[in-house]
Amino acid sequence: MPTFVQILDFIGTFAFAISGIRLASAKRFDWFGAYVVGFVTAIGGGTIRDLLLDVTPGWMTDPIYLICTGLALLWVIFFGKHLIHLHNTFFIFDTIGLALFTVVGVGKSLALGYPFWVAIIMGSITGAAGGVIRDVFINEIPLIFRKEIYAMACVVGGTVYWLCELAGMQSYGCQVIGGISVFITRILAVKYKICLPILSGNDGEEQGKEN
Amino acid sequence: MPTFVQILDFIGTFAFAISGIRLASAKRFDWFGAYVVGFVTAIGGGTIRDLLLDVTPGWMTDPIYLICTGLALLWVIFFGKHLIHLHNTFFIFDTIGLALFTVVGVGKSLALGYPFWVAIIMGSITGAAGGVIRDVFINEIPLIFRKEIYAMACVVGGTVYWLCELAGMQSYGCQVIGGISVFITRILAVKYKICLPILSGNDGEEQGKEN
Amino acid sequence: MPTFVQILDFIGTFAFAISGIRLASAKRFDWFGAYVVGFVTAIGGGTIRDLLLDVTPGWMTDPIYLICTGLALLWVIFFGKHLIHLHNTFFIFDTIGLALFTVVGVGKSLALGYPFWVAIIMGSITGAAGGVIRDVFINEIPLIFRKEIYAMACVVGGTVYWLCELAGMQSYGCQVIGGISVFITRILAVKYKICLPILSGNDGEEQGKEN
Numbered sequence: 011m012p013t014f015v016q017i018l019d020f021i022g023t024f025a026f027a028i029s030g031i032r033l034a035s036a037k038r039f040d041w042f043g044a045y046v047v048g049f050v051t052a053i054g055g056g057t058i059r060d061l062l063l064d065v066t067p068g069w070m071t072d073p074i075y076l077i078c079t080g081l082a083l084l085w086v087i088f089f090g091k092h093l094i095h096l097h098n099t100f101f102i103f104d105t106i107g108l109a110l111f112t113v114v115g116v117g118k119s120l121a122l123g124y125p126f127w128v129a130i131i132m133g134s135i136t137g138a139a140g141g142v143i144r145d146v147f148i149n150e151i152p153l154i155f156r157k158e159i160y161a162m163a164c165v166v167g168g169t170v171y172w173l174c175e176l177a178g179m180q181s182y183g184c185q186v187i188g189g190i191s192v193f194i195t196r197i198l199a200v201k202y203k204i205c206l207p208i209l210s211g212n213d214g215e216e217q218g219k220e221n
Numbered sequence: 222m223p224t225f226v227q228i229l230d231f232i233g234t235f236a237f238a239i240s241g242i243r244l245a246s247a248k249r250f251d252w253f254g255a256y257v258v259g260f261v262t263a264i265g266g267g268t269i270r271d272l273l274l275d276v277t278p279g280w281m282t283d284p285i286y287l288i289c290t291g292l293a294l295l296w297v298i299f300f301g302k303h304l305i306h307l308h309n310t311f312f313i314f315d316t317i318g319l320a321l322f323t324v325v326g327v328g329k330s331l332a333l334g335y336p337f338w339v340a341i342i343m344g345s346i347t348g349a350a351g352g353v354i355r356d357v358f359i360n361e362i363p364l365i366f367r368k369e370i371y372a373m374a375c376v377v378g379g380t381v382y383w384l385c386e387l388a389g390m391q392s393y394g395c396q397v398i399g400g401i402s403v404f405i406t407r408i409l410a411v412k413y414k415i416c417l418p419i420l421s422g423n424d425g426e427e428q429g430k431e432n
Numbered sequence: 433m434p435t436f437v438q439i440l441d442f443i444g445t446f447a448f449a450i451s452g453i454r455l456a457s458a459k460r461f462d463w464f465g466a467y468v469v470g471f472v473t474a475i476g477g478g479t480i481r482d483l484l485l486d487v488t489p490g491w492m493t494d495p496i497y498l499i500c501t502g503l504a505l506l507w508v509i510f511f512g513k514h515l516i517h518l519h520n521t522f523f524i525f526d527t528i529g530l531a532l533f534t535v536v537g538v539g540k541s542l543a544l545g546y547p548f549w550v551a552i553i554m555g556s557i558t559g560a561a562g563g564v565i566r567d568v569f570i571n572e573i574p575l576i577f578r579k580e581i582y583a584m585a586c587v588v589g590g591t592v593y594w595l596c597e598l599a600g601m602q603s604y605g606c607q608v609i610g611g612i613s614v615f616i617t618r619i620l621a622v623k624y625k626i627c628l629p630i631l632s633g634n635d636g637e638e639q640g641k642e643n
Contacts, residue, residue: 031420034366040417042373043366061272061483062492070273070339086420128492142569147353149362151571155456155465162464206462209453209508242631245577251628253584254577272483281484281550297631358564360573 015110022107023075025100026052027082030144035086037148044086047147049079054140059115059132063122101200109192112137112164113185116171126175130168137164137192159199162206167192226321233318234286236311237263238293241355246297248359255297258358260290265351270326270343274333312411320403323348323375324396327382337386341379348375348403370410373417378403437532444529445497447522448474449504452566457508459570466508469569471501476562481537481554485544523622531614534559534586535607538593548597552590559586559614581621584628589614 012020030051034044053069060067069075115136119129138154138161145152154160171188179187198204223231241262245255264280271278280286326347330340349365349372356363365371382399386392409415434442452473456466475491482489491497537558541551560576560583567574576582593610601609620626 035420037362037367038419038421039366040368040419042417043363044420046366046372057273062479062489064275064486064488066275067273070335073338076338083420090421124492127495127498131498146357146568147363147366149360149571151459152465152569155461155468155569156459157462161468206464208460208462209457209466209505210460210512246631248573248578249630249632250577251579251630253628254574255631257577257583268484275486277486278484281546284549287549287553294631301632357568358574358577360571 018106018110019114020074020078021103022110023052023078024082025103025107026111026140027079028086028100029104029141031083031086033144033148035090039148041083041087045079045083047144048082049076050147051140051144052079054143055111055136055138056115056140058139059118059136062135063119063124063132065118065122105193105196108137108160108163108196109167109189112167112192113171113189116168116188117181117185126168126172130165130172133168133171134161134164137161157205159195159204159206163192163195163199166195229317229321230325231285231289232314233321234263234289235293236314236318237322237351238290239297239311240315240352242294242297244355244359246301250359252294252298256290256294258355259293260287261358262351262355263290265354266322266347266349267326267351269350270329270347273346274330274335274343276329276333316404316407319348319371319374319407320378320400323378323403324382324400327379327399328392328396337379337383341376341383344379344382345372345375348372368416370406370415370417374403374406374410377406440528440532441536442496442500443525444532445474445500446504447525447529448533448562449501450508450522451526451563453505453508455566455570457512461570463505463509467501467505469566470504471498472569473562473566474501476565477533477558477560478537478562480561481540481558484557485541485546485554487540487544527615527618530559530582530585530618531589531611534589534614535593535611538590538610539603539607548590548594552587552594555590555593556583556586559583579627581617581626581628585614585617585621588617 027048030048031044034047039047053067053075057067057069112133114133116129116133119132120126124132141154141160142152167188170191171184174184174187175181238259241259242255245258250258264278264286268278268280323344325344327340327344330343331337335343352365352371353363378399381402382395385395385398390398449470452470453466456469461469475489475497479489479491534555536555538551538555541554542548546554563576563582564574589610592613593606596606596609597603
């Protein structure tokens with residue numbers, strides 16, 4: 011029987027794959043292309059983390075991620091027209107995925123003996139880098155660089171994880187509270203349209219002059 | 222004296238490098254840029270595979286790939302105008318490269334003890350990922366996500382390789398038949414314009430509303 | 433007290449981060465996005481090199497690169513409007529970074545026992561690949577493929593390094609002369625507008641026909 015964490019991992023992978031497949035469909039990718047973009051969105055962050063940590067990527071040891079992406083593709087093929095009504099559901103799923111992937115990334119790095127500042131970066135890469143690769147593949151500027159508190163929620167969650175451990179909490183408690191912090195940060199940021207300031211340096215002017 | 226496989230490998234590398242250099246020239250890259258794009262098209266897939274498998278990329282142990290890309294660049298510089306007449310020749314060379322790279326990727330993964338589903342993915346990455354990096358570098362949506370049975374031919378060939386081994390065939394026979402399957406799948410797909418369905422989910426509609 | 437090389441490394445990292453942050457600001461990235469692009473510009477080349485050489489990336493062992501990027505971001509936020517007057521200063525800093533990163537990359541590869549042709553490539557990747565990732569993230573064709581002697585300066589410097597070692601010089605001398613070669617090559621190329629020929633093969637014509 012799957013554990014609670016495995017179920018959350020499946021939900022998160024499914025939501026991430028759906029987000030890749032939907033954007034691929036908007037660009038008129040074929041089924042294969044959509045599958046690849048969905049898969050890379052789901053496992054890309056964890057793969058970059060594992061390459062940096064020099065361990066074997068998780069998806070190479072368990073075919074569940076391939077199967078989960080296949081189910082996500084079938085979902086979009088059959089129920090694509092109705093996906094729009096489920097927008098809020100997928101937003102919740104996506105945020106669950108973000109929270110879980112972040113704490114998994116933080117936990118894995120700490121288990122390998124890395125200091126906390128590395129672990130927070132690895133958590134953020136696990137949560138957010140898949141979406142960056144997705145956006146590069148569909149030839150768009152990565153969304154997380156321009157809009158929304160997304161990767162920042164990972165940084166917040168990773169930092170909370172750290173503070174919990176500093177306060178002497180058990181590893182399990184740190185993960186739960188860290189994950190919930192990611193979830194709440196993201197939900198609040200979207201609900202109240204909180205975002206970071208846009209950086210406008212001199213190049214904006216330069217560009218203006220050129221045009 | 223080079224073996225038959227080494228000759229095929231050289232032909233495949235040359236054809237892949239030419240495909241990168243031609244697209245770079247269409248974007249008015251300089252010689253250096255064209256060389257880099259050609260080189261990355263040729264060795265990019267194998268390099269990603271080797272990073273995932275945690276072994277040293279092949280091009281770092283033998284300068285033949287650098288030399289081969291250099292010859293491809295000279296070819297385009299001197300005979301560029303005549304390349305168009307050789308379109309079918311290069312299509313055949315490119316397909317030979319795709320077939321060879323795929324079975325090399327499958328074989329290398331199996332030799333390292335990975336299960337077949339990982340080996341099929343690694344074969345496909347070896348054959349197709351170089352072209353994806355090429356397309357990212359020239360700032361286009363990767364061609365294989367939208368058009369033609371290209372990476373799918375790798376999946377077909379890898380699966381045939383697997384079935385051959387299940388049927389008790391020798392490793393050498395699996396490779397030959399797997400490679401021929403890639404070759405034939407690609408040739409037939411182009412000849413009869415077989416392609417996968419385009420995925421059109423709800424986002425197409427959404428986009429329509431936005432415009 | 434920091435050594436002379438550490439000071440140069442800090443200056444180079446700062447200049448590379450500034451170049452990423454400025455381009456991100458021209459694309460209206462938020463602070464977080466600009467920070468990530470600056471960081472990846474600074475450490476991207478060394479990270480790809482270290483993944484290929486199978487060692488732990490330097491930035492995962494010392495938080496100085498994160499801090500340096502943070503200072504670069506603050507600089508652009510507070511003094512962005514005045515950056516344009518410092519254009520020449522940053523060009524010099526950027527070239528110092530390029531020179532240092534190149535010889536660090538060459539030296540690290542040689543120390544790991546790789547042949548010189550691999551070391552020259554690794555030096556060039558260390559110096560130039562961060563800028564390629566930066567340009568992919570901001571959705572532009574990488575600048576180094578089209579304009580300026582930039583990565584070519586790394587190749588020149590790496591080759592000079594090699595010739596010095598062939599001539600029996602000490603490692604330290606090779607690094608100084610190799611680094612100065614990168615610096616002078618780049619300065620002269622920009623001053624005298626030296627660039628490589630544009631590659632125009634048949635595809636230019638093809639494209640012309642299609643349009």
